[in-house]
Amino acid sequence: MIARGDGRPDRRALLLAGGRGALRLSVAAGALYVVGTAIRRGALARPLEESATGVLRPPGALDEPEFLAACIRCNLCAEACDTGCIRLFGPAEGRHTGTPFIVAEERACNLCLACTEVCPSGSLFPVEDASLVRMGTALVDERLCVSLNGTGVCGACHTACPLKNEAITQGNRNAPTVHEDACVGCGLCEEACIVHDRKAIRVVSGRSFA
């Protein structure tokens, strides 16, 4: 395009074109940065509508910002899930859209770890042993637990726990005690808890979904 006629390049025009190209490129890069930051701080930074305390990521998930960056939103973990506890966020959830989550109260993870084996992006990191999983920690609400508030004798959480006597031990009237260092946060206790409306034992992920 520049001095194509005689085949020899016009140096001045070439230099000008180069300058214009560099200018355009830097303007484009600047615009990209502004738009990207706006997206990150604006629409996609919206917190989740569901209360974040009830939401867990599947086993082996990277830390939250890294997880959101690496996850390719491909459905594989949800389709590999044995219990069907892994669900995918719908399109109204901004940057979380298409990423997997677990609401243990409805259906808990049985630690089959199929999701960590199938994940093609490495955002669910393979975990060697189920006892090394850290999805969260179970917390007992003493006012709601029937064994602790004196309204009955239960022990459902202890029965459901895959790490019985390590993560949950039982005391008087089957009252549960959670041991944070051993609890994997699978949520089977929360699913089994007989207290309705608001479970007496809940797994908290400690992740910030905001």
Added chain:
Amino acid sequence: MKLPKPLQVGRRSVQLAVIALTVLIPVAARYANYLSARQLDDAIERFDGSVQGHSLALVDGALRLATGAESGDVELRGDEREAVILAARNVRGSTWSLELFGLTLTDPLAALESAFASRTARRVMFVGILIPLLGTILLGRVFCSWICPAGFLLEITGFLRRVLRFLELRPGRVRLWHGNNYLLLGLGLGLSAVVGLPILGYVYPPALVGREVHNGITVMFDRAEDGLVGFSAAGLTVTSWFLLAIVLVEVAFGSRIWCRSLCPGGGLFTALGAFRLVRVKRDDKSCTQCGECVVACEMGLSPMLDRTGVECDNCGKCVANCSDDALAFRMVGSERRARKEAVR
């Protein structure tokens, strides 16, 4: 009336199989969940006569047949149950990332944008994209013409455009700059890196279709569990409108305008397949310059003038429509070799 060419029959079969799998995989996943929780018989009974019931029964029949389990309305024995659950999970995922009997096939675009967004290259990704990458380098953008579910959907636009032309409503023939794909691909990857999120997966149809279908089927089964059996569009989201918008734009403004000039994956595959070994070649002696191939080409290329550059997705429509048998797929280099032979 010409008989359809075997290659086109094969291509259509693969496309239809991809669409069928896209729908069946989430159903099979749900089926495996029910079977694993010993709730399958209960579910089939409760959803009886509805879409959900029929689809579970279909998957049930197919998997019993595949695993050699006793068919019909009998309960599965312990070992049969295990085998059927395993079989149900043999194929999972979508065209974005698929696991096929333990073999992972991931879209190279997925790996690329994940690497950009997280600014980390993870080894698992490279394992998954190996086969698609090699396939594209050797055969060109065949993903677009053989596998992409949106590509299949968009081939309908050719028919709709013919209908418009028949009604004498001339559809537009907008041609965008050919480098647009690369520009959008670069912009998307740059944006992914800045935002720290894989942005392209939210506009890339092969990723959207799988996610949308999975979401729709999940919602349909969830509603069925709440007693709302039957077909429901409640799970369809803004993604469906986006896909519909692409179809309408292609019908109104230009054949395959999305695939040719807008799709970021199209850009990536075009670049990867730039030096593909299999190309459409024209035999100058038998070609009568009738122009059938130009009409047939949805990408707006002219095989008649040997203009089958990087954009060509090797769909073979021009080859199938050539009335002089002048067009054929040839290995690059075969002509040169033939010429050398002739000289000798």
